[in-house]
Amino acid sequence: MRNPQLNAKGELRHLLTIEGLPREILLQILDTAKSFLGVTEREVKKVPLLRGKSVFNLFFEPSTRTRTTFEIAAKRLSADVVNLAISTSSQTKGETLLDTVDNLSAMHADMFVVRHASSGAPFLIAGHVKPHVHVVNAGDGRHAHPTQGLLDAYTIRHYKQDFTRLSVAIVGDILHSRVARSLIHALTTLGTPDVRVIGPQTLLPTGVERLGVSVHHDMAAGLRDVDVIVMLRLQNERMRGPLLPSAGEFFKAYGLTPEKLALAKPDAIVMHPGPMNRGVEIDSSVADGAQAVILPQVTFGIAVRMAVMSILAGASA
Amino acid sequence: MRNPQLNAKGELRHLLTIEGLPREILLQILDTAKSFLGVTEREVKKVPLLRGKSVFNLFFEPSTRTRTTFEIAAKRLSADVVNLAISTSSQTKGETLLDTVDNLSAMHADMFVVRHASSGAPFLIAGHVKPHVHVVNAGDGRHAHPTQGLLDAYTIRHYKQDFTRLSVAIVGDILHSRVARSLIHALTTLGTPDVRVIGPQTLLPTGVERLGVSVHHDMAAGLRDVDVIVMLRLQNERMRGPLLPSAGEFFKAYGLTPEKLALAKPDAIVMHPGPMNRGVEIDSSVADGAQAVILPQVTFGIAVRMAVMSILAGASA
Amino acid sequence: MRNPQLNAKGELRHLLTIEGLPREILLQILDTAKSFLGVTEREVKKVPLLRGKSVFNLFFEPSTRTRTTFEIAAKRLSADVVNLAISTSSQTKGETLLDTVDNLSAMHADMFVVRHASSGAPFLIAGHVKPHVHVVNAGDGRHAHPTQGLLDAYTIRHYKQDFTRLSVAIVGDILHSRVARSLIHALTTLGTPDVRVIGPQTLLPTGVERLGVSVHHDMAAGLRDVDVIVMLRLQNERMRGPLLPSAGEFFKAYGLTPEKLALAKPDAIVMHPGPMNRGVEIDSSVADGAQAVILPQVTFGIAVRMAVMSILAGASA
Numbered sequence: 022m023r024n025p026q027l028n029a030k031g032e033l034r035h036l037l038t039i040e041g042l043p044r045e046i047l048l049q050i051l052d053t054a055k056s057f058l059g060v061t062e063r064e065v066k067k068v069p070l071l072r073g074k075s076v077f078n079l080f081f082e083p084s085t086r087t088r089t090t091f092e093i094a095a096k097r098l099s100a101d102v103v104n105l106a107i108s109t110s111s112q113t114k115g116e117t118l119l120d121t122v123d124n125l126s127a128m129h130a131d132m133f134v135v136r137h138a139s140s141g142a143p144f145l146i147a148g149h150v151k152p153h154v155h156v157v158n159a160g161d162g163r164h165a166h167p168t169q170g171l172l173d174a175y176t177i178r179h180y181k182q183d184f185t186r187l188s189v190a191i192v193g194d195i196l197h198s199r200v201a202r203s204l205i206h207a208l209t210t211l212g213t214p215d216v217r218v219i220g221p222q223t224l225l226p227t228g229v230e231r232l233g234v235s236v237h238h239d240m241a242a243g244l245r246d247v248d249v250i251v252m253l254r255l256q257n258e259r260m261r262g263p264l265l266p267s268a269g270e271f272f273k274a275y276g277l278t279p280e281k282l283a284l285a286k287p288d289a290i291v292m293h294p295g296p297m298n299r300g301v302e303i304d305s306s307v308a309d310g311a312q313a314v315i316l317p318q319v320t321f322g323i324a325v326r327m328a329v330m331s332i333l334a335g336a337s338a
Numbered sequence: 339m340r341n342p343q344l345n346a347k348g349e350l351r352h353l354l355t356i357e358g359l360p361r362e363i364l365l366q367i368l369d370t371a372k373s374f375l376g377v378t379e380r381e382v383k384k385v386p387l388l389r390g391k392s393v394f395n396l397f398f399e400p401s402t403r404t405r406t407t408f409e410i411a412a413k414r415l416s417a418d419v420v421n422l423a424i425s426t427s428s429q430t431k432g433e434t435l436l437d438t439v440d441n442l443s444a445m446h447a448d449m450f451v452v453r454h455a456s457s458g459a460p461f462l463i464a465g466h467v468k469p470h471v472h473v474v475n476a477g478d479g480r481h482a483h484p485t486q487g488l489l490d491a492y493t494i495r496h497y498k499q500d501f502t503r504l505s506v507a508i509v510g511d512i513l514h515s516r517v518a519r520s521l522i523h524a525l526t527t528l529g530t531p532d533v534r535v536i537g538p539q540t541l542l543p544t545g546v547e548r549l550g551v552s553v554h555h556d557m558a559a560g561l562r563d564v565d566v567i568v569m570l571r572l573q574n575e576r577m578r579g580p581l582l583p584s585a586g587e588f589f590k591a592y593g594l595t596p597e598k599l600a601l602a603k604p605d606a607i608v609m610h611p612g613p614m615n616r617g618v619e620i621d622s623s624v625a626d627g628a629q630a631v632i633l634p635q636v637t638f639g640i641a642v643r644m645a646v647m648s649i650l651a652g653a654s655a
Numbered sequence: 656m657r658n659p660q661l662n663a664k665g666e667l668r669h670l671l672t673i674e675g676l677p678r679e680i681l682l683q684i685l686d687t688a689k690s691f692l693g694v695t696e697r698e699v700k701k702v703p704l705l706r707g708k709s710v711f712n713l714f715f716e717p718s719t720r721t722r723t724t725f726e727i728a729a730k731r732l733s734a735d736v737v738n739l740a741i742s743t744s745s746q747t748k749g750e751t752l753l754d755t756v757d758n759l760s761a762m763h764a765d766m767f768v769v770r771h772a773s774s775g776a777p778f779l780i781a782g783h784v785k786p787h788v789h790v791v792n793a794g795d796g797r798h799a800h801p802t803q804g805l806l807d808a809y810t811i812r813h814y815k816q817d818f819t820r821l822s823v824a825i826v827g828d829i830l831h832s833r834v835a836r837s838l839i840h841a842l843t844t845l846g847t848p849d850v851r852v853i854g855p856q857t858l859l860p861t862g863v864e865r866l867g868v869s870v871h872h873d874m875a876a877g878l879r880d881v882d883v884i885v886m887l888r889l890q891n892e893r894m895r896g897p898l899l900p901s902a903g904e905f906f907k908a909y910g911l912t913p914e915k916l917a918l919a920k921p922d923a924i925v926m927h928p929g930p931m932n933r934g935v936e937i938d939s940s941v942a943d944g945a946q947a948v949i950l951p952q953v954t955f956g957i958a959v960r961m962a963v964m965s966i967l968a969g970a971s972a
Contacts, residue, residue, distance in 0.1 A: 065707030073382030127636035319761035390699030444953035
């Protein structure tokens with residue numbers, strides 16, 4: 022069975038998950054993103070690659086931050102962008118997801134950027150749209166957030182070059198994190214030999230080892246000599262939930278402090294997908310410290326999204 | 339008294355209602371829309387007709403779907419579009435409707451697309467703005483939704499060519515439907531000899547016959563040998579209201595099933611303004627069937643709105 | 656200590672408050688605005704000065720009206736505009752204001768237009784962003800609303816030319832009004848010899864005289880022979896609060912009626928920042944009368960905002 026993200030020529034026509042994508046595609050995205058970094062730093066930050074194309078930001082779950090990055094990326098490619106927050110709209114009128122998509126497709130949409138609380142919704146949409154329409158998953162449930170995984174990979178490559186010599190630790194609530202899942206797939210596909218997940222038993226998915234990672238419950242062991250530390254955001258609802266004693270105790274065990282950071286390699290970088298809970302998963306002195314590359318992640322994220330959109334727009338059905 | 343929608347030369351300067359518009363104006367819109375259909379299918383879907391013009395989507399009643407169609411149409415004409423959802427804004431600050439409009443006009447608006455829960459609000463605005471400002475009614479109360487009526491007419495002409503030989507049935511909640519009212523005016527103006535409305539007594543306006551339609555309470559009689567069936571959306575609040583026994587009973591009597599569809603001509607087309615309530619006013623097999631032209635309606639709707647906007651922008655005061 | 660709004664060359668790089676700005680800067684803005692007035696009246700209302708620049712409307716407090724004026728001004732300068740209503744977004748996720756700003760800066764924002772309920776928030780942001788990023792205060796708490804003060808000054812200059820011969824009365828709720836504060840600073844900087852504030856004791860800040868204005872509690876005395884009357888909006892919450900007996904009594908004492916207007920010079924102009932409460936602070940016959948210049952204020956406001964944005968964009972760090 023063909024990967025539904027690729028066309029007959031093996032080109033990327035939807036970006037739904039990093040899982041199962043060939044290494045070459047990932048590298049193509051990272052290389053293309055690099056060429057766009059210059060664009061975002063120019064006086065006139067626009068290229069005409071998507072001129073006249075209509076990109077719909079289809080957000081069934083609110084996320085101003087992610088929506089904004091896609092909106093900016095699309096506008097810098099000269100596309101027309103329409104933002105749709107759907108929770109307050111047709112869905113409440115009882116229209117089905119696919120009717121909504123059909124309807125927007127009939128307005129000659131060229132690309133859907135989809136955020137949805139249900140895992141798999143972007144796949145459902147990609148399987149339904151006409152051949153010339155492209156779908157980008159901007160986060161679906163606990164499943165995947167591929168552009169975040171790619172921008173994380175971009176950041177790691179930018180600072181550490183060669184994936185095949187790296188130790189990477191991902192810390193915190195792995196269980197509910199589509200960011201972690203997408204990054205793990207990116208790293209293993211790109212040949213990272215040592216990927217570790219660190220967190221309390223209650224926040225680790227059972228069988229996570231099968232993804233090709235090692236499991237740690239202890240920061241001291243998990244962070245030892247790593248090149249890259251990726252801290253995950255602890256959702257507010259978890260802090261009050263039954264999976265954790267309290268935000269304070271979580272910080273004591275898994276929050277990244279200067280002391281814990283010192284366990285990693287001296288030139289280790291610290292990443293975070295944002296928004297950060299300072300004092301919960303990360304100490305402010307680390308977040309603002311010399312090893313943090315959290316803001317460059319955001320900058321790379323625009324370039325990565327421009328890359329994905331322009332590659333998809335160039336792929337035939 | 340002159341039609342307030344026309345200027346001294348008889349050109350369209352506002353589109354408020356189809357009622358009373360000359361046949362030539364309707365045909366001009368349909369013909370212009372046809373020329374824009376090609377644009378929406380091109381690689382670069384833009385024409386510079388409204389470049390530098392400011393179009394304000396003034397939605398006093400939320401409607402993501404309709405707002406989106408106007409936004410896309412305006413952007414494809416290269417206009418600058420500003421979306422204003424007014425319920426949460428000035429109106430709650432106690433500002434009057436006309437003060438809001440004056441204020442936006444003073445920002446050099448060129449066109450207002452107005453949606454309002456009160457019938458007549460777009461007329462009030464059109465009667466108030468400066469000569470160079472154009473107003474499009476995007477749905478006012480139960481009164482009119484002229485661009486929907488026009489896109490319905492466009493769809494019928496596209497599939498059936500000659501209005502003067504057609505039987506058209508409009509089914510469901512006629513009483514509360516501005517869509518039905520606008521379509522009836524379009525069809526009678528364009529010379530359709532046989533327009534039927536079908537629905538329960540409680541959902542038909544008294545005296546609807548005066549609009550030039552025949553009234554049916556029974557689907558079997560009403561659908562017999564028609565060329566076109568237009569199903570209306572049943573608003574959720576009606577289903578729970580005193581005018582109807584239940585959604586299930588409504589479907590039994592007036593829902594369009596394959597059996598009922600078989601009463602129409604074999605090549606009859608099925609239309610619906612969307613969003614559909616599958617299983618309430620229309621069976622899924624009909625909605626997705628070969629006779630349904632519901633998605634083409636949406637596509638034609640963009641072209642019709644581009645046509646209306648470009649014709650208005652070209653009309654002098 | 657250098658004014659944080661100016662760069663080393665004395666050029667404007669942020670617009671945070673009118674207080675402390677040199678007269679030459681104010682005149683530069685007013686002169687530049689004049690050159691843009693023509694643009695907003697052209698067929699194609701666009702100039703390419705900010706093409707490829709990203710302007711973020713960062714509204715931590717909702718204000719459709721003000722946000723719209725900045726959005727239109729930026730679009731007429733050909734900028735890419737991203738609207739962010741933050742109350743419902745990251746802030747509720749516990750992210751700090753500066754993390755939000757850092758994050759958006761990392762997307763290569765060129766300009767932030769900031770509205771915030773807390774006085775000083777735009778200063779905090781301006782002190783934090785990278786040198787090439789510009790900040791415009793679009794209203795912070797009770798503190799300042801400099802573009803409103805500038806458009807008021809523009810309006811006065813348009814109708815009365817020479818500030819150094821004028822008497823200006825500002826009427827109503829001075830205490831809570833950032834509009835009043837900004838206008839007072841503009842007028843005194845521009846050399847207006849006679850600025851009066853008129854209102855009940857409870858709605859005047861203690862020590863307001865130190866701003867260079869005279870204080871009146873009585874309209875008859877305060878309005879006598881003035882050239883300009885600026886009515887302030889009475890916020891709804893004040894009308895029901897302990898500072899005022901009732902909206903009706905306020906109107907009796909301080910509402911601008913034709914009789915009270917007759918106390919001013921015969922050619923006095925009447926201004927209001929909008930939205931108006933007709934029958935509370937201003938009588939409808941005055942609001943719609945020959946001396947009102949309330950709608951021209953709005954038109955000038957677009958030109959003034961275009962001027963501010965283009966001047967900032969041209970200033971180096």
